[in-house]
Amino acid sequence: GDSVTQMEGPVTLSEEAFLTINCTYTATGYPSLFWYVQYPGEGLQLLLKATKADDKGSNKGFEATYRKETTSFHLEKGSVQVSDSAVYFCALTRNQAGTALIFGKGTTLSVSS
Amino acid sequence: SAVISQKPSRDICQRGTSLTIQCQVDSQVTMMFWYRQQPGQSLTLIATANQGSEATYESGFVIDKFPISRPNLTFSTLTVSNMSPEDSSIYLCSVVQGDYGYTFGSGTRLTVV
Numbered sequence: 001g002d003s004v005t006q007m008e009g010p011v012t013l014s015e016e017a018f019l020t021i022n023c024t025y026t027a028t029g030y031p032s033l034f035w036y037v038q039y040p041g042e043g044l045q046l047l048l049k050a051t052k053a054d055d056k057g058s059n060k061g062f063e064a065t066y067r068k069e070t071t072s073f074h075l076e077k078g079s080v081q082v083s084d085s086a087v088y089f090c091a092l093t094r095n096q097a098g099t100a101l102i103f104g105k106g107t108t109l110s111v112s113s
Numbered sequence: 114s115a116v117i118s119q120k121p122s123r124d125i126c127q128r129g130t131s132l133t134i135q136c137q138v139d140s141q142v143t144m145m146f147w148y149r150q151q152p153g154q155s156l157t158l159i160a161t162a163n164q165g166s167e168a169t170y171e172s173g174f175v176i177d178k179f180p181i182s183r184p185n186l187t188f189s190t191l192t193v194s195n196m197s198p199e200d201s202s203i204y205l206c207s208v209v210q211g212d213y214g215y216t217f218g219s220g221t222r223l224t225v226v
């Protein structure tokens with residue numbers, strides 16, 4: 001079945017460092033891809049999404065490009081801040097009405113000043 | 114996008130008892146999804162609830178343990194039955210609305226003692 005694989009965490013970075021969190025997927029057809037973020041003590045928030053190949057999602061300095069040839073949707077940010085410390089989840093859904101999100105295991109990011 | 118009110122936000126329950134979690138949405142939605150997030154883990158889909166029909170459960174989840182009701186297009190409940198400490202998790206409901214995408218409730222943090 002459909003699945004999402006994320007790099008294992010935790011990821012520990014210094015402020016202003018470059019961030020990459022790898023995400024690959026297995027799916028039939030052409031899924032939509034998402035990154036969600038969960039800040040400490042808070043609920044899930046959509047960070048960005050892409051719905052077709054070569055689309056780039058971006059938000060708050062984060063970017064991810066839908067790569068069909070490598071079935072990947074890696075999350076990147078050029079300069080992380082302490083406030084970016086959170087758990088990041090890669091997810092997909094099949095482009096069919098009423099289908100649920102399938103999540104990766106999550107990657108914990110810790111940024112120190 | 115939809116706003117979801119989920120309650121209770123947290124509870125501590127005795128093993129062998131049951132807890133019912135409620136999700137109220139401020140607009141009509143066709144599908145509602147219930148997830149479980151075990152400590153330090155990702156979100157796992159429990160079931161999909163469509164108004165007017167029985168919920169569809171994912172592998173590893175059964176109706177006797179997690180009965181779901183969906184009496185109308187704005188409301189759903191998930192019951193965790195005959196609880197054991199292994200049921201200690203965060204339970205979340207989610208909806209999807211066209212271009213607005215997926216919205217999540219704030220979660221119910223359940224501790225079974």
